Amino acid sequence: MQTLAQHLTSQAVNDSLSQLILTLADTSKAISHAVRHGALAGVLGATEQENVQGETQKKLDIITNDMLKDALKADGTVRGLASEEEDHVVEVSQNGQYLVCFDPLDGSSNIDINSLVGTIFSILPATKGPAPAGVLTETSFLQSGRAQLAAGYVLYGPSTMLALTTGQGVQLFTLHPETNEFLLTNAAMSISPDTQEFAINMSNQRFWEAPMQTYIADLLLGKIGPREKSFNMRWIAAMVGDVHRVLSRGGIFTYPTDNKDPKKPYKLRLMYEANPMAFLVEQAGGKASTGYETILDIQPTHIHQRVAVILGSSNEVDACLSYHGIDYSEEPNIE
Numbered sequence: 237m238q239t240l241a242q243h244l245t246s247q248a249v250n251d252s253l254s255q256l257i258l259t260l261a262d263t264s265k266a267i268s269h270a271v272r273h274g275a276l277a278g279v280l281g282a283t284e285q286e287n288v289q290g291e292t293q294k295k296l297d298i299i300t301n302d303m304l305k306d307a308l309k310a311d312g313t314v315r316g317l318a319s320e321e322e323d324h325v326v327e328v329s330q331n332g333q334y335l336v337c338f339d340p341l342d343g344s345s346n347i348d349i350n351s352l353v354g355t356i357f358s359i360l361p362a363t364k365g366p367a368p369a370g371v372l373t374e375t376s377f378l379q380s381g382r383a384q385l386a387a388g389y390v391l392y393g394p395s396t397m398l399a400l401t402t403g404q405g406v407q408l409f410t411l412h413p414e415t416n417e418f419l420l421t422n423a424a425m426s427i428s429p430d431t432q433e434f435a436i437n438m439s440n441q442r443f444w445e446a447p448m449q450t451y452i453a454d455l456l457l458g459k460i461g462p463r464e465k466s467f468n469m470r471w472i473a474a475m476v477g478d479v480h481r482v483l484s485r486g487g488i489f490t491y492p493t494d495n496k497d498p499k500k501p502y503k504l505r506l507m508y509e510a511n512p513m514a515f516l517v518e519q520a521g522g523k524a525s526t527g528y529e530t531i532l533d534i535q536p537t538h539i540h541q542r543v544a545v546i547l548g549s550s551n552e553v554d555a556c557l558s559y560h561g562i563d564y565s566e567e568p569n570i571e
């Protein structure tokens with residue numbers, strides 16, 4: 237089986253980008269180790285702190301953020317980083333070629349129940365940002381998802397897995413527990429175009445917009461509804477776990493717009509969650525949209541920007557999108 241390093245060479249990924257990906261992978265091994273020690277290492281539970289988005293930080297949110305930050309600072313290829321757990325972008329090295337955006341620990345609410353969590357990362361070029369050369373500002377990061385050079389996630393589950401794209405399909409690596417080496421276990425992840433499985437937090441149903449209400453209602457009607465087939469539902473409460481399932485066996489995953497808190501109509505973050513996952517999903521033959529716009533085409537306006545997300549099996553995403561853009565304000569014409 238190919239190691240991650242051998243795989244990057246076989247894909248002719250340039251030396252500096254390979255080095256950065258290997259640094260992220262090595263750090264994720266250390267994170268996997270910390271996560272596995274859980275209560276034994278006293279790393280479970282929350283802190284008294286909130287992040288810039290007003291969310292209480294778990295101890296592991298801070299520990300994993302610091303681990304990634306330290307590793308990226310030592311790497312030498314990184315110009316700057318942006319993290320879900322950092323208020324502002326962090327300047328790293330004047331000579332760095334890359335910007336790294338990451339969610340150090342996705343699925344924080346799963347930590348204390350020993351369920352799936354993961355790390356999500358996105359690598360952008362440092363030179364293409366709209367800011368003047370030599371100046372690193374938040375604006376340098378505001379590039380569309382199409383500019384990503386690589387993206388991936390590491391899932392800390394029964395086994396630790398790395399899903400990676402450098403724009404040449406999606407490859408899956410499994411961390412060998414004895415040799416501590418990521419080995420290629422799926423050379424071409426591919427999302428089936430059709431599915432009978434959906435993932436959504438149903439408890440928010442009353443807060444969704446009309447298109448999502450109608451779409452999900454039709455899925456729930458199963459064989460007797462307009463879709464004429466039964467659907468199964470799954471919700472891991474960690475995007476990284478839900479997207480991994482979609483990449484493994486197809487499905488549709490959505491965290492749609494809702495009006496639960498009118499000041500926060502979207503949950504997932506564009507730069508740390510939606511963009512890297514959309515890159516992986518498109519590279520595996522799937523689709524990723526907000527309902528109205530392709531995620532990778534969004535021009536970001538803010539590093540901590542949030543968006544609605546609908547991604548997965550291409551025909552099912554299309555089916556969901558067909559409910560959008562319809563005027564639901566008029567009563568249906570029942571003959």
Ligand SMILES: O=P(O)(O)OC[C@H]1O[C@](O)(COP(=O)(O)O)[C@@H](O)[C@@H]1O
Binds near residue numbers: 341
């Ligand atoms: O609490 P909910 O509504 O189930 O939301 C779960 C969603 O929130 C997230 O956990 C947000 O990510 P963080 O844990 O990194 O804040 C997603 O991974 C997941 O899809």
Ligand SMILES: [Mg+2]
Binds near residue numbers: 339342343509
């Ligand atoms: Mg997250």
Ligand SMILES: [Mg+2]
Binds near residue numbers: 320340
């Ligand atoms: Mg997180």
